[in-house]
Amino acid sequence: MVDAPVMGGTVAQMIDLINHLGVGRSRRVIHANFTRGQGTFSDLDDPTDVFRPLIIPPPSAETLEIPFLSSPIGRHLLLFLTIQASGTTPSLLAELYKLDTTGSPHTLIDAGCQWDTVNNRLTPTIEQRGVVTYPVQVIGTGAQVQAASGGVDDPRPLVVPLANRGDNLMLRLTAAEVNVEAVDIFELYEESWA
Amino acid sequence: MANSFTAPTSGSGLIPSPDAVVSGQIIQADTISRLGNMLNYAHAQLGCSPVVSQGWPDGVFSVIGTPAAPNARWRIPIPSNAHSTLLIHVKADNSSNAGSITLEELTNNNTSTINLTSTSRWYEGTLSVGAQAGTYLEITATADATAGTTTISYLSLQWQPLSSPLAAGVVDSKHSSSDITPMGANRSAADYPLSSARGVALLNSLKELAKRPRVFFAWSGLQNAAPITAPKSMLPSDFQTKSALSRKWGGSRAREHEYEAHIYAATHGNGDDREIIWRDQRATIPAAQIAPAWQTLTTDEPERVNERPPAADLELLRDGPTLPRESALRAPASPIWSMVVWGP
Numbered sequence: 001m002v003d004a005p006v007m008g009g010t011v012a013q014m015i016d017l018i019n020h021l022g023v024g025r026s027r028r029v030i031h032a033n034f035t036r037g038q039g040t041f042s043d044l045d046d047p048t049d050v051f052r053p054l055i056i057p058p059p060s061a062e063t064l065e066i067p068f069l070s071s072p073i074g075r076h077l078l079l080f081l082t083i084q085a086s087g088t089t090p091s092l093l094a095e096l097y098k099l100d101t102t103g104s105p106h107t108l109i110d111a112g113c114q115w116d117t118v119n120n121r122l123t124p125t126i127e128q129r130g131v132v133t134y135p136v137q138v139i140g141t142g143a144q145v146q147a148a149s150g151g152v153d154d155p156r157p158l159v160v161p162l163a164n165r166g167d168n169l170m171l172r173l174t175a176a177e178v179n180v181e182a183v184d185i186f187e188l189y190e191e192s193w194a
Numbered sequence: 195m196a197n198s199f200t201a202p203t204s205g206s207g208l209i210p211s212p213d214a215v216v217s218g219q220i221i222q223a224d225t226i227s228r229l230g231n232m233l234n235y236a237h238a239q240l241g242c243s244p245v246v247s248q249g250w251p252d253g254v255f256s257v258i259g260t261p262a263a264p265n266a267r268w269r270i271p272i273p274s275n276a277h278s279t280l281l282i283h284v285k286a287d288n289s290s291n292a293g294s295i296t297l298e299e300l301t302n303n304n305t306s307t308i309n310l311t312s313t314s315r316w317y318e319g320t321l322s323v324g325a326q327a328g329t330y331l332e333i334t335a336t337a338d339a340t341a342g343t344t345t346i347s348y349l350s351l352q353w354q355p356l357s358s359p360l361a362a363g364v365v366d367s368k369h370s371s372s373d374i375t376p377m378g379a380n381r382s383a384a385d386y387p388l389s390s391a392r393g394v395a396l397l398n399s400l401k402e403l404a405k406r407p408r409v410f411f412a413w414s415g416l417q418n419a420a421p422i423t424a425p426k427s428m429l430p431s432d433f434q435t436k437s438a439l440s441r442k443w444g445g446s447r448a449r450e451h452e453y454e455a456h457i458y459a460a461t462h463g464n465g466d467d468r469e470i471i472w473r474d475q476r477a478t479i480p481a482a483q484i485a486p487a488w489q490t491l492t493t494d495e496p497e498r499v500n501e502r503p504p505a506a507d508l509e510l511l512r513d514g515p516t517l518p519r520e521s522a523l524r525a526p527a528s529p530i531w532s533m534v535v536w537g538p
Contacts, residue, residue, distance in 0.1 A: 012212040014396055015229055019209060020443075021403050022236035023202065025538065031411055031438035032247040032350075037254040037423030062251055067283040067316065067350050068244050072201035082435050101283070101318035136435055143508065165203065168283070168318070181435035186508075 023189055027074055030185040032066045058086045058134060058179030065172050066183060067099050072166040074187030076157035079141045079171075081115075082182040084134040086125050090177035091116035092139075096158045099168040106172075109164050113153045115139050121155055122178070134179070143188060157188060197376035198359035199234035208232070223384035230377030233396065236403055237365070237374055238356035241273030245280075245409040245534075246333075246351040254416065254424045256345040257293075257337045261418035264298070264334035268414050269456040269488065270351070271330045271407040271536045272323075274374065276365045279354040280321040280333075282306060287314035290342025297351070299323045300332040314347060320354065329368055329407075330456070335414075343420065369405035372398035404449060404538070410513050411438040411535040414458075427462075428530040430517055437514030438535070446495040446538055453493055453537035457515075459529040460486035468529040471516040479529045486531045495537070 079094060093114045097106035115121035126133050139155070146156040160169065173180055202208040210228035213219070246268050255265065284295055288310040296307045299321065306321035323331060333351070337344045360376040367373050375395035380386070413436055416424040425432075443451075455472045463484040470477045475491040496511065513535050517528075 009216065010393075011215040011226075011229070014400060015210045015212040015215065015225075015232075017400050017404065018229060018232045018236060019212070021240055021400075022232040023209060024441075025408065025443075026236050026239040026242075028243045029408060029410070029440065030244050030247055031409075031440075032244075032249065033413055033436045033438075034249040034251050035254065035413070035416070035425060035432075036250070036252050037421050038425050038429055059252070064249060064251055065285060065316075065348060066247060066249070067285075067348070068247070069242070069281060069352055069355075071239055071242075071355075073203055080439050082437075084435075099283070099316060101316045103313065103315050162203070166201070170316070182438065184439040186441070 023073065026071060027187040027189060028068060028071050028185070029187070030066065030068050031182065032185070033182040034064060034180055058084050058090075058177055059175070061176050063172065063174050064180055065170050066185070067168060067170045068185070070160060070165055070167060070169045071187055073189050074160050074165060076145055076159055076188040077171070078143045078157050078186040078188055080184040081139050081180060082136060083139060084136055084179040084181070085122050085177060086134050087177035088124055089117055090122050090124050092122065092176075092178045092180070093152065093174040094141075094158065095172045095174070096160070097170045097172055098164055099170040101168070106170060109161055110148060110158045111150060111152050112158055113141060113155045115155055119154050124177075136181070145188070196359040196379055197234055197362065198379045199231045199238065200358070201235060202232060226388060227379070227382040229396070230382040231379070233399055233403075234358070234360055234376055237274070237276070237376060237399070238358070238360065240403060241271070241277070241406045241408055242353045242355045243408055244350050244352040245270040246349060246412045248413060249348040250346060250416075253345050254419065254421050255337065255347075256343050256420050257339050257418070258343055258420045260338050261336055263418055264336045265416055265418055266414035267332060267334040267458065267532055268412055269330050269332050269534050270409065270412070272326050272328070272368065273353055273406055274365050274368050275326070276356055276361065277353045278323055278326075280323060281352050281354045282308065282319040282321060283316060283348075283350040284308055284319070284346065285314060285316050285348040286310050286337070286344065286346045287312055288339055288342050288344045290339075292340040292342060293344030294338050295344070295346060295349075296336045296338065297321050298334050298336070300334065301326055301328070310344060314345070367402055369407065370402045372401040374399045374402050405451070407454070407536040407538065409534060409536045410440040411533065414532040415530075417531075426527065426531065428515065428528040428533070430526055430528070433515055433517040433528075437512050439510045440513055440537070442495065442509040442511050443538060447497070451495055451538040453495065453535065455491045455533065455535045457489045457491070457530055458486050458532035459489055460484050460531065461529050462527060466524050468524065469518040469520060470530065471518055472535070
């Protein structure tokens, strides 16, 4: 090439790597888990195989909250939830708030999405041969960005508005006949329809 | 010359394009400055996801009086020597306005105590950990009730990201043999030389940043808690329900990324050796080890992909301990008192 200074591949590889680190791995990834009391735990000394966690029914209703300091670049939140459901009409609502740590109300920033038996996103109790179990299932929002209606939607990634990126956020889960065991949250950065 | 940086928020045009510097392209005025900006940003933010995020929804983490020893403990990786502050978020209460929770790091014994009221709400605190020579530190949580009952509903710990401008000077290596050199914002602009020294500093910084760990899984049992139902160690159901999902990165094996599992373990004094299985690694906890001690297991990124949800199009790894087959013939409680997994 004439009159075209060449920088070659080394700098391009450095840029590839720093983009992977800065845009990819610097995004927040949150694994949250919930630990409950176990009635059979005191049975420590006897060899036994009668520990049957899947027959413990989930609580009828509870509200769980997960806080985290978001990154300045996360635009959406992709959720995977490990749960057990019971009854006939279990439901789980996920909302996103700006966290308040002074005792004042939290600020709702995304009305969120819901999994239930109406939108066929939850499997309730399984009964086989007279035995009722509450199988472990993994549900999620998917990573395909969709427009938020302003109300509660079917499962979709939650939106982190520009003004709230880098803030302390809080994911609130309102569960009915659902046992939330663990939640994996991934921040999404990819460009979208907006 | 301030080492300032701007977050590469979407649409800000700050992400450097590798296509701008391939053979045949004319040097752009701002490509190298964007590279320096991204390096400063990655140094500030990488590794600052929560290192502990654990909840106890039904009052199982509650104490009456002052526990004789900590209630929970974790080992957590340290991003760099420049990251020295842990951000604490805790949701808790004390029924008599007379309780607290104390976080203590066990290298320098620095502590942070948050006093609680009778209304269950979120609190924020910080813990300065001081100089840390190691790549990780051990931290404990102890709830206290001078009167009434203290109940901890949730605890989250994450490293405070660095703010702009970064402090001047080289940050010594932590996870590799290479130091991090923050980039002066103006020195990479147009008409400044791209010296070989600057190229070496960039390469060394990238080597160190590429080895910086992130936590994927953290769980601790409860010791000295008031409810007899509080799980002191991992139970069979936890192996199935508390595994974590993490991204599988292309090229991770070629880059010799290491995943580490740090496990605080002991048997229950009933005469049985107990086995711990994590990915392709195994460790045996001998029956005589009834006082817990840390085990460290390391391995490469697995070649298999555990899950690839069609709606997400992400290659994901499911991480956590595997329940050994022997468990069906042993006491239900596993030997795992605490476990933290980290990797790239």
